[in-house]
Structure formats: C-alpha cells, structure tokens
Amino acid sequence: MLESHISVLQSGSEQEACNILNDFTTRNAQVFSFPSLTPDSKTKVVDALVHRLNSPDSSRCHVLCLKTLRMFSREKDKLVNMVSEITIATIMKMTGLNHYAVEEGDLIEIQNGDPEVMLEALKCLCNLVFNSQLAQRICSKNGCVEGIIQRLKTYKDPTLPHEIKFFDMRLLSLLTALCEETRPKVRYELHGFTYLMEVVDLSVNEADEHGLKDQDVDLCCEILKILFNLSLVRSNMDEEEEAHFMRLVCVLKELLLCKTKSKDRMEELQSMTVNLLTNVPLDCYEELLTPLNEDDEDIGLENKEAEYDGKNMEAILVLLEFLNRRLDKPSKAMKDSLAPILCSLCQMCKANRMIRKFCRLKVLPPMKEDVRRLPEEGKTLRNKLCKLLTSSSDVKDMVAEFLFILCKESVARMVKYTGYGNAAGLLANRGMLMGGRHCEGDYSSGSEESDTEEYAKLRDQINPITGRWEEAKMNPTDEMSDDQKEYEAMRLVNDLDKLQRQGVIQPCRVGEDGKPQPVEHILQLTENIKLKDEDKD
DSSP, rough: OOOHHHHHHHHHHHHHHHHHHHHHHHHHOOOOOTTTTTTHHHHHHHHHHHHHTOOOGGGGGGGHHHHHHHHTTTTTTGGGTTTTTTHHHHHHHHHTEEEOTTSSSSEEEOOOOOHHHHHHHHHHHHHHHHOHHHHHHHHTTTTHHHHHHHHHHTTTTTTSHHHHHHHHHHHHHHHHHOTTTHHHIIIIOOHHHHHHHHHHHHHTTTTTTTBBBBHHHHHHHHHHHHHHHHOOOOOOOHHHHHHHHHHOOOOOOOHHHHHHHHHHHHHHHHHHHHHHTTTSOOGGGGGGGGOOOOOGGGHHHHTTEEEEEEEEEEHHHHHHHHEEEEEHHHHHHHHHHHHHHHHHHHHHHHOOOHHHHHHHHHSSSOOGGGSSTTTSSSSHHHHHHHHTTTSOOOHHHHHHHHHHHTTTTTTHHHHHHHHHHHHHHHHHHOOOOOBBBOOSSSOOOOOOOOOHHHHHHHHEEETTTTTEEOOOEEEEETOOOHHHHHHHHHHHHHHHHHHHHTSSSOOOOOTTTTTTOOSSGGGGGTTTTOOOOOOOO
C-alpha cells in the first residue's frame, strides 16, 4: 500500500477509499504477512480505518475496512498498533455486541446492524483474541462476554444469520479457553451453562429425518468447546450443580444418538462430545442410559444389540463404535486421538456397574475358537486393544487400564484375556506380577465368568504367557543326561551374564512389593528356588 493510498484513506472520499480497499483485499485475500508495510505506515492505515468505522458517512466501506483489519490481525508478531482499547471498542461496536442496561429494570438491548459488517467484525475480533494476550484481557472486561450471552438468548430468532451465531460462539470459545477468569463469570454470573445447553438442545430437536445440517454441527461443536472450558470450573457439588451436569449428560446422549448429513461431521461431533464427557462427574454417567419401556419392544435389530438388563445402551454402543473407528485409523497423534475416549470409558466403567458389564460383553466376550489365536491377532475390539499393550504408543497404559477395569481389576482374568506377556507392563507398574487383586473401584462380589464349552475343552492347553491354545510339545530336555542339562544351564547363565555386563539386558526378579527389582548378578535369580527332591538329596 503506497503513501498516496494511505492519504486517500485518511482524507479521500468514500468512493476513493472503497476502490483502494477493494483492490487491496482482493489481491491479499490469502496473504498472512505484510513485510512491505512499515510499522509507521501500518499504524496510519489502522487509524484511518478506525476513523472511517466511527464515521456514519463512510458506511459503504465499513465491510472493506473490517476485511483489511482482519487481514492485518493475522500477523501475530505485529499487532501492537492494532490492539488498543479504542480499536477493539470500535470493532466490537461493529459486531453488535455492545449492550446497555436500562436502570429502571433488567431489560437488556442488543445493538444490531448490517449482518455482513457484524460478521467481518466478529472474524477480526476472533483473530485478535487468538493472537494477542492484551486483546484477550480487554475483551474479557469490556462487556464482550456479556454481549455474547445476551445475544445467545435470541438464537431462536430465525432472522439471525447462522454465521453470526457461529462466530459468536467461536469468540466465546476462545475467550473461555484463553482467559481463565471468564469461565466463572460465564457459568455462574451470566448462567451461560444453561443457555448454551438450550441452544444445543434446540438444534437437535429441529434436526430433520436426515440429521443435523453441517452448519448446525459446526455451531454445536463450538458450543461443546465452550461447555468443556466451563466444566473445568468445579465448585462444591450442590443439588443445582448436580442437576446442571445431569442435564448436560442428557444433552450429550442426544448428540451421540443424533444423525448428521455428513459422516465426517458426525466424527467431529462425536469427538467433541467425548472430550466433554471426560469432565463429567462420575455420578452423572447414569443419565447415558434409558430404561426400556413397552414401546421399545418392537425396536429394530440395531437397537436390539443395545438392549441390556432392561436398559437402552445405545449411547454406550456409539462410544464403543467410536473407539473402534479410532483404532482403525492409526495416526501420529495417537494420544490425542484415543486418550479422550479411553479416559471417558474408564471413568464410566469404574463409576457404573451396568456400563462396565455391557462394555465387557462387547470388548471381552466369552472366548470360543478365538482362543486358538494370539490375543492381538484379529479384528475385534479385544484384538486391537491387546495389540497396543506392547506398542510404543503413548496410550498403551490407558488401554491396559481400560481392560483391567473391565476385568474387575483381577490379575487372573486380565491374563486370561490378554496373556501374561501383554499384561506384564500394567502388572509391573501396579506391583502385581505375582498375581492377586487390586480393587480401587466399587465392583460387585459376584462372579461374571461364563466360560464356553470350546474354551473349557482347551483351557488346560492354553499358554498363559501368550494367552492362546498351543499343541503340546516334546520337552527337549527329556532325552538329555544330567550332565548335558547342567552344561546347557551353565551356558545359558554365562550368555545372560555376558549380555548383562554389556548393558544389553537388565535381569530382574519380582520383589516383595510385587514389582520387578534389578539384580547385580545373574545367579541371584536362582535364590529361593526350592528343588522338588531337596529333602531326599
């Protein structure tokens, strides 16, 4: 932008300013940096644009002014001349979020304007809040948050453009994420928790037979981000707080069961829902289940699979299917992909006995012919989870925790379904390598074992290390003399000692605390071993 252009913006006519700004925004629509514009020149441009935004005589170029400011707001390291209370107040005025209270009553009015102007102003404000801590502090105190909540109450109005709603929520999402002090204000002072849930509920109820539209999914996802930020604020759980969270879980259940017109958007919506479920108090997971009534007797096959002990478990089934899809899509960011759903399922299964029993039925069903394969071989949920137990992924401990909870924290049951080798990492961490039970959850005392006939026939031939059935093999030492056995044993000891001295391996034995303890010499492994014929010898 030349000095002559800047002069026109400062003192030229409205039409001349529109021509310059239109050319500039068209040429730089995808530009994110303006190195040719000096800080002094940029300051002059910003001041000229703010002056025109405050001038009614320049209303025709307000959209172009805001588009230019939005482009400048992309430069994170060059926002000093843009982030001031005057500039942000001007942009916020253009968003229509300025509000004022009538002293005689509680009536609060919203200043409305041109939807295109409001939209550009919101986009610009979102960029500034995202890129500048000073902008975050200003917007958290200048009435911006209050304005969003007040306009939130008007979202039932069909004349309010969807884009305005979306960027309202995007701005509130950024503020509640980046400004911790805004969370209690939105949740408690402005009762935003309730209003946000009402908007999601309204979107679900208005969905047609084909499901939520893409734009409704976008809006719900932004609201779920805000609810996640607000649910990080925890106070003493009184009856009102508990009621809010129970209502929230009911809304999340509806979202899990709601269809979307696009499969990709369904994945995004379920992902946001799962993230929020990790913040829910344990006692509220019961709301994911609904009792079956007489009208449910004629439900279809898909729902029949979700029937369990008089409850409709469709929401839990959706979560397990979500986990299955995530396991089928390995990514570099596996922790980000799997951690939220694993965390949610762990919390649910530990807090709710019926959810745990249903998940165990789907993840660890009674074994039949599959016992002939390794636990990590196959395409079932159990196979996919067991495969991660010995991987280098960041989520292997969470996978082990989930399976252990499904096994009621029983070592024997865990080894049965995963094999001792796969479960060794979890057992070592918990000091349970010698077996036993480590119950932190509220589990029933009744047994849930229901071995199939196929499993019972093969049980004695299952290798507990690998967790699968193996044909009986001849013992290679049966045909050896005692001298040969002693020679092979000493050779093994020498090889292990050599590997230990070279630092290749670190032999360990199980200590009294049930955890592995390193030994200084390989022969320490033979201590406390009692020979069968010791007394006779």
